[in-house]
Amino acid sequence: MSRISVIGTGLFDLMATGADWLGKQSRNAASSGFHTTQLLAGFLHGMNKNGAGALVRDRDALATDGTLSLQMTDALRTGQAHKMLQDMLDAIGARLEGKDD
Known part of the structure; x- marks a missing residue:
């Protein structure tokens, strides 16, 4: 996996x-x-499933100024949900590579 x-x-x-x-x-x-x-x-x-940046473009098409979608994405960033996800993916990667201690 x-x-x-x-x-x-x-x-x-x-x-x-x-x-x-x-x-x-x-x-x-x-x-x-x-x-x-x-x-x-x-x-x-x-969603547009092709091309670099497609996820960002689709997100930004929904999260425009003044929308509830932008309020949600801003809250995820402010709450550091993205950093937590990246940290967890790093930890899972280390586990898969046998580097978790």
């Missing part, structure tokens, strides 16, 4: 947290998982 493949599991974990939050907010836990999954599946299906 490559270290990048574990990102999928991390995304599922974040999606589950979002679905749980939505279920509590909407008082409809039964459909929150379906709604969350369908929403993200739509985003993933519509």
Whole structure:
């Protein structure tokens, strides 16, 4: 298993947290998982999957000035979620290479 493949599991974990939050907010836990999954599946299906920078362009197309999407990406950066992800990928890489102590 490559270290990048574990990102999928991390995304599922974040999606589950979002679905749980939505279920509590909407008082409809039964459909929150379906709604969350369908929403993200739509985003993933519509993505440009070719070329360097495609992920950044797709993110930036959603996270424009004044949007809730920009508020989310800003919060992830401010909370250092990206650094934590990079650190974890480094740790997983070290484990795969037998360098974890």
